[in-house]
Amino acid sequence: MKIVVLVKEVPDTYGERRLNLETGLADRDANDRVLDEIGERATEVAVSYAESHPDTEVTVLTVGPETVPTTLRKALAMGATNGFHVLDDALRGADLTLTAEALAQAIERIGFDLIIAGDISTDGTAGVIPAMLAERLGIAHATSLNSLEISDTEIAGERETSGGTITLSASLPAVVSITERLPDPRFPGFKGIIAAKKKSIDTVDLADLGIDADADVPRSIMIAVSEKPARSAGTKIVDEGTAGQQLADYLVQNRLV
């Protein structure tokens, strides 16, 4: 089985993330760049399947800047077979349409039976790429799965929906996305880290994939960006026996109850 895992380098959410107010793009120097945790979880799903199915090849795929190979190594150290990196200046600030096009072309190039992604990234928070890929590739999607079973011919899993839970199944090839209900990603061991150094990462640009970023298709563009003023601390009291009462007074005075 050939599994492609979508991963993404994102600003670490353990720090205050910043946008450049002139370009509207992420300020890459403001935070450490890390592999998005949900992508690590997707990698875990693929790698643990590969452990019990030795004829499995796991390719971790990403679109991103020059720093990507460093973060991609982590997924390789977890046990992915190889990496695929779409690198092109024209992808800076790319909208969802262009990103999906680049990913779909890359996936066609890699070859696939199953594509596994995280349900939603911590930076873009769009959560639409899996469905866009499914449409482009002409295959089924099953997104935001809280559980996932993979067989040779199909996948099945559960997802939350309004008012309950649905169980889904789809024949392969298919695109799935998983939630953080799936098991925690492993920490790469020393052996994995050493092995990852020898694994290959293919790097391609848009021209290699036959994509024209300036094609005459509708694009979504950012037209304004502003920073919200930071919240400041208000009243802070130490409970000396009446704090509950004082808080009730505060809520009433401010018409919050």
Added chain:
Amino acid sequence: MTELAVVPVLVLLGISPTGELATSAAELLGAAARIGTPVAVIIAGPGHGQDAATAAGAAGAQRVLFAETPDVNSVLTAQLVDGLVTAYGRVKPSAVLISNTIEGRDVAGRFAVRTQNALAVDAVGIDRDDGGIIVHHSVYGGGYEVDSAVTFGTPVVTIREGGVEDRAAAANPTIESFECVGTGLTAAKIVSFTPEQAKSSRPGLRGATRVVSGGRGVGSANDFALVEQLADVLGAAVGASRVAVDSGYVPHSYQVGQTGVCVSPQLYIALGISGAIQHRAGMQTAGTIVAINKDPEALIFEIADFGVVGDLFTVVPQLISALAAKKG
């Protein structure tokens, strides 16, 4: 020039398996009315279309197109996209609005690719000026406000649940049924649907006007009852920090924060929550933030409008009885 008010805006309304309109209908139609004439599309199971269409009118749809198909309950997404594409061809709207739910995002992604339109996601507002439609977003956990627009074509926009306050006036819509012609594209099957066991009378987290959340300081699943008790006194939704969820106090659907639900209520009360940055990313746009925590150095106090350093197990019961006394 076309009058602003008559420019159609297509809105996909979600329908439950039992035929009810999703609660997001009001905000989607409200957002649509802000930029044109709301035209609703409904793809329902057999026998549910007409009632849902009437309900859509009450929520502000001027025109409703509905299709009925049994497949909507057994095939994932496909009928919704096929039906929306048909309605899009008929209505020729200036924008297409879809709720930013799991189902909605799937439809939006496929629809945008199939109709070759640009996609703007997780909008918290929408406007129109001479240059066209402007979509407002709140990014990085509410730290920044970003406006986007499409270069040309029809913007496909997903609207954050509870993100838009506009509401459309009730209308007496023209209602048309149409046939949902499936493309027969390969799709996932819905094998079964298990309804939630106990339907809570508490408001849902998304779009709630008041939220009471508990964190590590609550200490156990049993003691979480105190969080729920305060929520019920306030008519609030119940949330939790990731630690509380990971510790098994409450289900994952309660999680507020970066990887959970983003809320923007008028009042947010954090009980025993330290205020890690990932939690703040899901609640810092709240109108008023109240925090109760034993640790005077807890990060949550940096953004709290009213902070109490104290034991939540003495402060909260006192708060509850004080509020009950005020209500008389």
